[in-house]
Amino acid sequence: MDMLENEKLIMKDGHQILAVKYLKNAKIVIYFFSASWVENTRDLVDKLKTLYDENLKRNTKMEIIYVSADTEETHFQKDLSKQGPWAAIPFKNNAADTLRWRYDITCLPQIVVVKKDGSIISRKGKDELEKLGINVIVTWSDYVQT
Template sequence: MSELLAGVKLMDQDLEPVDPEVLKGKVVGLYFSAGWCPPCRQFTPKLKRFYEEIKKTHPEFEVIFVSRDKESQDLNEYFAEHMGSWLAIPFGEPKIQELLAQYEVKTIPSMRIIKPNGDVVVQDARTEIQEKGSDPEALWEEWLAFYE
């Protein structure tokens, strides 16, 4: 994962910088969302519950919030107040536009599970979490079968 995000600044829930090297060896979900988006506000709590459940037994899972917010303050508030304890790409980082294009994100919320080299393992993780997220462990195992 560090290859895909090399040189990109990441931040934690406290809006403090985080080195992308922390993603080494992690299964990463890119979460494309925004605070102004009603469907995002409906899905984010589900993702947060799923993330917290998976992290209990699989610390190798990480989510990165890729914001579509229109202002830095909007991103920071939405991230700090509504997201899980995952990471985010700061507002204005050019990599956001690259990721949107690379993963052909047309609508939000959207989520991709990706390999360290950036290949997509799960194209529509959002729908999978909504439909199968009540059994996080089974869904995790399903994802890993594609990951390997």
């Protein structure tokens, strides 16, 4: 993915990983746009965790990246600790602004699902996940040729 080609991502435990390494086997990237101050995201994060686990079982080659809009690092770190086992754009990294601009994120939380090349599968990922649950894997995977 060209936008993240030279970027590092941060994992929940604090270690960093190159985005190209993290996305090496991914066919689909799920961008989860949120922030610590966004209310009532626990249910959504739980659904993402369930989706992530099911993705691993089915080997559907999806990866999630958390993109925070936090302006204070302590808030970012606290919110990151509540996320699942996926990567995040590090605090105050320009890639977060670039992703919000590219995918026209105007409210939070939002989930944008893209192919590895960045082309959009769904801008309504949050609504689709809430409506379909883990079955959204089938819907999103249909957009990717095997």
